[in-house]
Each structure stands twice: as C-alpha cells, then as structure tokens.
Amino acid sequence: DITASAMVYSEYGQPSQVLKWHSYRLPAVTPTTVQVKFLASPINPADVNMIQGAYPIKPTYQKLSLDDDKLLAVGGNEGVAQVIAVGDQVQDLKVGDQVVMANTGYGTWRTHATGPTSDFQLLPSSSDNNNKNVSMIQKATITVNPCTAYRMLKDFVQLSRGDYVIQNGGNSAVGQAVIEIAKAWGLKTINVVRNRPDIDNLRKELTDLGATHVVTDEDLGKHETRALIKSWVGKGKPLLGLNCVGGKSATDMARYLGENGQFVTYGAMSRKPLSLPASLLIFKNISFHGFWVSKWAEVHSKEERYQMLEDVVDLMSQGKLGEPKWTQVKWDEESMKTSVDQGISAFAGGKQVVIF
Ligand code: NDP
Structure with a gap:
C-alpha cells in the first residue's frame, strides 16, 4: 500500500487559504491503468490563476482514493513523473518510463497518481536513457x-x-x-x-x-x-x-x-x-x-506533441536549451502555501519547483 499526499482545494480563493494538504491511500492499478510517482513539479503563474478561479480551464474535481468522501482538485498543471506499476493490459507505457501530463488541469502537486495511460505522455528517449543529459528541472518544466x-x-x-x-x-x-x-x-x-x-x-x-x-x-x-x-x-x-x-x-x-x-x-x-x-x-x-x-495540446495529436517534445529534448541534451533559473520548494504544507501565494511575483529567484 502506498500513502500518497497532495495539495488539494475544493473551492476557489487565495491559494494559502484554500489549499490543503491531503494524505490518502493510493488506488491500486487495474488492468488498464498505471501508477506513477512524481519526481518534480513547478509552480507556474497559471496554477495560481486556476486556484483563484480566474483561468479558462476549470479544475477537475475527483475522489483521490476509495476512502475519500469529498471531491477534490489537485493543484499544479505541469510536472514529470516516473511509471512505477502498470496493469496487465497496458502496452504503451512500462515501469521506469518517465512521463509528462497529457492535458492541462491534471493536478501535479502530488506524490503519486493512478490513472489510464491517456492521462500521461511518454517523455522521448526516457526508456533508453538518451535524455540523461536533461535535468529533472528541465523535464518538469518542458511542456509549458x-x-x-x-x-x-x-x-x-x-x-x-x-x-x-x-x-x-x-x-x-x-x-x-x-x-x-x-x-x-x-x-x-x-x-x-x-x-x-x-x-x-x-x-x-x-x-x-x-x-x-x-x-x-x-x-x-x-x-x-x-x-x-x-x-x-x-x-x-x-x-x-x-x-x-x-x-x-x-x-x-x-x-x-x-x-x-x-x-x-x-x-x-x-x-x-x-x-x-x-x-x-x-x-x-x-x-x-x-x-x-494548452489549446495547442488539446487540438493536436499525441504524436504531434511527441515529435515536438523529441525536438525539445534533443536541444536540451545537446546543451542548446538550458535549465530555467529555479529555486526548490519543500514538499510540506506550509512551504507549498507560501510558495504558491508568491507564484506570480516570485520571478526574481527563478521558477519555483517542488522536488518530491
Ligand atoms: P516569468 O515569470 O519567467 O517572466 C515574467 C516576465 O514578465 C519577466 O520578463 C518580467 O520582466 C516581465 N514582467 C513582470 N511584470 C511586468 C510588468 N508589469 N510589465 C512588463 N513586464 C513585466 O514568466 P513566464 O515566462 O513563465 O511567463 C510569461 C507570461 O507568459 C505569463 O503571462 C504567462 O502566463 C504567459 N505564458 C503563456 C503561455 C501561453 O501558452 N499563452 C505559456 C507560458 C507562459 P522583469 O524582469 O522586468 O520583471
């Protein structure tokens, strides 16, 4: 059994007031789902707008575990995760693959997730280790x-x-x-x-x-x-x-x-x-x-997005596209609340990134 944690909210507002720490039992994989462990997720300006209810994409309210009685939205839209278990019928992902989110609004401020493979997109060359020159921070901030x-x-x-x-x-x-x-x-x-x-x-x-x-x-x-x-x-x-x-x-x-x-x-x-x-x-x-x-990703195929990610990963591994300036955010309730509140204005220190 894996105990997961997430920064969640159930109503719009100032991030530090509406965000809550949530600990829950991670659902097991079914034949068609995969389990992932998040490695790193940034705090982007759009994440803050979304929690304030001021973004055109609305959060997905969901039950994170069978024990939950309330519908919750997980904060964050971007991040990189590693596949840790796959269901029997899953073909397009395997344990060890690194993935980014297939869609905006998935909720990336969490340690783990279980879901269908359509929620995730394989990061190019992650299986054959060809992207090893690409840092975790680059991977976590690649899609936006x-x-x-x-x-x-x-x-x-x-x-x-x-x-x-x-x-x-x-x-x-x-x-x-x-x-x-x-x-x-x-x-x-x-x-x-x-x-x-x-x-x-x-x-x-x-x-x-x-x-x-x-x-x-x-x-x-x-x-x-x-x-x-x-x-x-x-x-x-x-x-x-x-x-x-x-x-x-x-x-x-x-x-x-x-x-x-x-x-x-x-x-x-x-x-x-x-x-x-x-x-x-x-x-x-x-x-x-x-x-x-976000709209581009919605209206274009996974294949087209994969091709772009391949090009971008190539530029990164050749050292032509570097890491953004960044600062680490600790994965605990207080640090997250403070950092998300600063999520729009904290530019000077660089992109805030949670490493799980
Ligand atoms: P950063 O936080 O990295 O950079 C912010 C930039 O805005 C800095 O250049 C800063 O310059 C400048 N800036 C801040 N305040 C002002 C101001 N009052 N007047 C003029 N310039 C200002 O942001 P990102 O690169 O992550 O994002 C930049 C913008 O692009 C955001 O609005 C973001 O939401 C948007 N964005 C849109 C996407 C899309 O798909 N449409 C995708 C990604 C980002 P200075 O150093 O002078 O403060």
Whole structure:
C-alpha cells in the first residue's frame, strides 16, 4: 500500500487559504491503468490563476482514493513523473518510463497518481536513457515554456536562417527559451526588456544565452532606436513579433514588424490592453494572433506533441536549451502555501519547483 499526499482545494480563493494538504491511500492499478510517482513539479503563474478561479480551464474535481468522501482538485498543471506499476493490459507505457501530463488541469502537486495511460505522455528517449543529459528541472518544466517558444517560432511565419524575430519580455522564461531555440535554428533575435539599474548584467546574461540584441522598453520608442534597429536588420525587418507584455511595449514593438508580419500575443504581464495603430493593419497588413499552449495540446495529436517534445529534448541534451533559473520548494504544507501565494511575483529567484 502506498500513502500518497497532495495539495488539494475544493473551492476557489487565495491559494494559502484554500489549499490543503491531503494524505490518502493510493488506488491500486487495474488492468488498464498505471501508477506513477512524481519526481518534480513547478509552480507556474497559471496554477495560481486556476486556484483563484480566474483561468479558462476549470479544475477537475475527483475522489483521490476509495476512502475519500469529498471531491477534490489537485493543484499544479505541469510536472514529470516516473511509471512505477502498470496493469496487465497496458502496452504503451512500462515501469521506469518517465512521463509528462497529457492535458492541462491534471493536478501535479502530488506524490503519486493512478490513472489510464491517456492521462500521461511518454517523455522521448526516457526508456533508453538518451535524455540523461536533461535535468529533472528541465523535464518538469518542458511542456509549458519551451513548448510555447518552440510553437511560436514555428507555426506563424516560415522563418529562414538569418531572419530576425522581435520579442518583449525577453528575460521571461518563455523569452529565454525563444532566444535559445532561435539561436539553435540560426535565427536572430531582438529582445526587449524592462530597464533596470543593472541593465548591463541582464544584457550580458541574455547575450550569453544567444540573444542577438537587447533593447530596453524605454529605448524602444525612441527615434535613435529606430535608426539603430534599422541599421541591424537592413531590409530584413522582423516578420514575427512575440508579445509577453501588452501595453506600450507591445505597441512600440509592433511598429518594427515588416510588411505582412505576424504579431503573436501569449502573455499580458503589464495587464495593460493592446492598443494598435490602424496603419499597421491597413498599410503594412500585419496580422495579430494569440497563442495558448494548452489549446495547442488539446487540438493536436499525441504524436504531434511527441515529435515536438523529441525536438525539445534533443536541444536540451545537446546543451542548446538550458535549465530555467529555479529555486526548490519543500514538499510540506506550509512551504507549498507560501510558495504558491508568491507564484506570480516570485520571478526574481527563478521558477519555483517542488522536488518530491
Ligand atoms: P516569468 O515569470 O519567467 O517572466 C515574467 C516576465 O514578465 C519577466 O520578463 C518580467 O520582466 C516581465 N514582467 C513582470 N511584470 C511586468 C510588468 N508589469 N510589465 C512588463 N513586464 C513585466 O514568466 P513566464 O515566462 O513563465 O511567463 C510569461 C507570461 O507568459 C505569463 O503571462 C504567462 O502566463 C504567459 N505564458 C503563456 C503561455 C501561453 O501558452 N499563452 C505559456 C507560458 C507562459 P522583469 O524582469 O522586468 O520583471
């Protein structure tokens, strides 16, 4: 018998108030289910929004064990787990395989889970140990940020080596993955970040990562910067812009796109609406899109997702896509409550990750 524990909630609210520690007897495998042991799970901004009831995906309320009388939702959406038992009829997973979650909303802040194989997705090369250069932290955070960067670089504009991409939130976790993947694919990046006293450190950090240019949001709107960027890109104006921030930063960035450019919004960190000059639509025919990785996973097949994960794991094992900055969260009730409350603002210290 395995005693599992999970951070659960049964109503929306401030995470530290609604999250509770739950200990329960893990259901045994049936012929068609598998048992997994979680290795590591991050705390992402979306996890917090979901607990607050402010996310478009609603939690799944479920009975975690036969002894439970109440329906509970498990917090967390991303993580890596290892298969520890499989039912007789299970063919697509075996003991020792490492898996990520097949869908958003599964609940990853728990030590164990038992469920059908459709809940999980095999992590490429986990059986033959080919991903051994890939750290646990990379595996635990692979499905959201690196996959978002990968899709946005691939799906909107057919880019060729040497082409420029412009993005704001250049130092966000997604932004850093964009920098690294772009570099690996021979693309150049102009990265907009918020100004700060030690901007030169950040500039160096991002350049070391592979950023071609780093520009501050304050400079972006200036006349000199227009001339400067023009001197970098020449006739090859960026045709892809990635918007993490919204507000003025997004408007200023859109002006740098070339004719028929694509502007993709995936975040709204400034909480300011997007305001767009009509001239960009009329005279430059720029199109504006949104991207949401959860929706992408929902509408694409497991095979397509596997292929992307394979590419991303390859980049990681070749050292081209590194670990995000991270800090460890202890797996106990108080640490979890405090850390989840900070889940949106705790960026400075890096991604918070629970190691079980
Ligand atoms: P991180 O916590 O790693 O980075 C946050 C970024 O936002 C930093 O660059 C930070 O810059 C910047 N930022 C914070 N506050 C503000 C502000 N008020 N104005 C402007 N910039 C600000 O975040 P992630 O990379 O994990 O996620 C970034 C965004 O992307 C989030 O909104 C997240 O929800 C979203 N996201 C969306 C996905 C999708 O599928 N659509 C998938 C993954 C993430 P600074 O250093 O200056 O504070």
